[in-house]
Amino acid sequence: MSPTMTRHRRSGFTLIDLVIVVAILAVLVAFLLPATRQAREAGRRTQCKCHLKQIGLAFHNYHDVFRCFPAGYHLANEGPYTGWGWGVSLLPYLDRKPDYEQFHLPLGLNGTSNETPASTELSVFHCPSDPTQSQFFEFAVVNSEVRGGEVVPAPLDSIRRFPRSAYFGVVGYVPAHLGGIERTDVGESQENPGRLGNVGSSFGPDRRYCDQQNFRGIFGQNSAVTIREIKDGVSNALMVGERYSPWMDGSPQKKNRAGVGDGTWLGVPDCSTAVGLAAALGDTSVKLNLGLKARRHETTGFGSLHSGGAHFLLADGAVRFISDKISVTAYRDLSTIDDGRQVSEF
Numbered sequence: 403m404s405p406t407m408t409r410h411r412r413s414g415f416t417l418i419d420l421v422i423v424v425a426i427l428a429v430l431v432a433f434l435l436p437a438t439r440q441a442r443e444a445g446r447r448t449q450c451k452c453h454l455k456q457i458g459l460a461f462h463n464y465h466d467v468f469r470c471f472p473a474g475y476h477l478a479n480e481g482p483y484t485g486w487g488w489g490v491s492l493l494p495y496l497d498r499k500p501d502y503e504q505f506h507l508p509l510g511l512n513g514t515s516n517e518t519p520a521s522t523e524l525s526v527f528h529c530p531s532d533p534t535q536s537q538f539f540e541f542a543v544v545n546s547e548v549r550g551g552e553v554v555p556a557p558l559d560s561i562r563r564f565p566r567s568a569y570f571g572v573v574g575y576v577p578a579h580l581g582g583i584e585r586t587d588v589g590e591s592q593e594n595p596g597r598l599g600n601v602g603s604s605f606g607p608d609r610r611y612c613d614q615q616n617f618r619g620i621f622g623q624n625s626a627v628t629i630r631e632i633k634d635g636v637s638n639a640l641m642v643g644e645r646y647s648p649w650m651d652g653s654p655q656k657k658n659r660a661g662v663g664d665g666t667w668l669g670v671p672d673c674s675t676a677v678g679l680a681a682a683l684g685d686t687s688v689k690l691n692l693g694l695k696a697r698r699h700e701t702t703g704f705g706s707l708h709s710g711g712a713h714f715l716l717a718d719g720a721v722r723f724i725s726d727k728i729s730v731t732a733y734r735d736l737s738t739i740d741d742g743r744q745v746s747e748f
Contacts, residue, residue, distance in 0.1 A: 446530040447708050450568075450644070451721050453526050457569065457642060458719040460495035470628045471641075471717075474571045474621030474683050475670040476507075477610055482547040484511040487669025487682035488571050488621065489527060496526055511671055512543045512560050520668055522565060527667040529568035531707040532647050538563040539660040541681060544672040546605050553605045559672070563658075566647070567667040570684035570704070572640040572714075573612060574619030574738045609674045612683060618738040620717065621683060623673065629717070633740040636717035640736045643704040644712040645684055662700035676702060686737040691726035724748055 465471055472492065475485030486507055493502035504519035511520065521538070541564050545556030611623040620627050620641050632639045648663040660666075662677050672678030680702040690712060691705040706712035711725040717739075724733075728748055735743045 460492040463495040470626040485670040489667030527567040564666040567665040571621035574617035639717040642715040644706040
């Protein structure tokens with residue numbers, strides 16, 4: 403080798419250098435991922451709150467026109483056991499009047515001419531934190547009806563794919579002495595079988611309502627509550643709340659079939675069952691976010707996938723995030739309109 407030639411060492415990463423770089427990247431990712439998730443969830447919470455604010459404005463525009471809030475769901479004295487919900491009533495005030503005009507309301511949810519408008523998905527009724535909200539679930543629409551004061555039973559229900567909703571009208575609760583649930587602060591094993599009205603195993607003309615006199619909330623069957631009737635004050639009355647979609651584990655027995663807790667902005671596909679009534683309405687019989695950890699608790703109550711509570715629209719149009727640590731007594735007081743008890747902090 404010529405003495406004039408010099409040797410050059412190759413530069414590059416050693417194994418130790420590579421391990422250090424990987425370790426630094428892992429630490430950065432560990433710090434950044436939670437922050438990114440939190441930022442995304444904060445954005446979803448803000449969007450959910452904005453949706454409820456839009457709905458609240460629509461409610462008050464409706465009230466300006468009709469001097470009352472819309473019914474929880476409309477149900478004629480005769481006809482099918484289905485009812486168009488408050489979501490349909492609000493369409494003209496949510497800049498969706500053309501969609502509203504496509505419905506043939508007297509035919510009910512099971513009218514074939516309503517299949518096209520009933521398949522409309524509306525983002526204003528979606529909570530972005532609930533990943534199943536954009537899915538269409540199959541609801542059983544009852545075909546039995548009342549004609550001439552007599553029940554005309556149908557052997558089979560219709561299965562219809564309806565757009566979903568994350569928001570439900572607050573009906574209040576049934577006190578224990580009237581058949582409601584009494585113990586609600588104890589664990590997540592407390593069941594809620596769906597005390598949303600006078601429902602039972604058999605059809606009858608008297609099975610056609612959600613008993614608002616017992617619930618004392620803003621919504622019910624053919625309700626028409628005015629602001630003046632909210633004697634506890636519009637800032638102390640819950641109007642609409644969130645409910646997360648149950649059974650998100652993809653269980654094959656559930657799949658796309660709606661159960662107690664699934665909702666649609668169209669209304670009540672069967673007023674004689676808890677599944678049907680809970681499609682548009684919710685109650686405060688059980689504590690907020692009951693069964694959230696298991697995600698398998700079918701409930702007519704309220705809850706969300708936002709950490710620590712859920713959004714509620716109040717009768718004054720404000721949107722509040724209520725902690726799931728709220729006492730059941732205060733929670734129930736907020737859900738009624740004339741109990742004489744005001745909640746100062748919530």
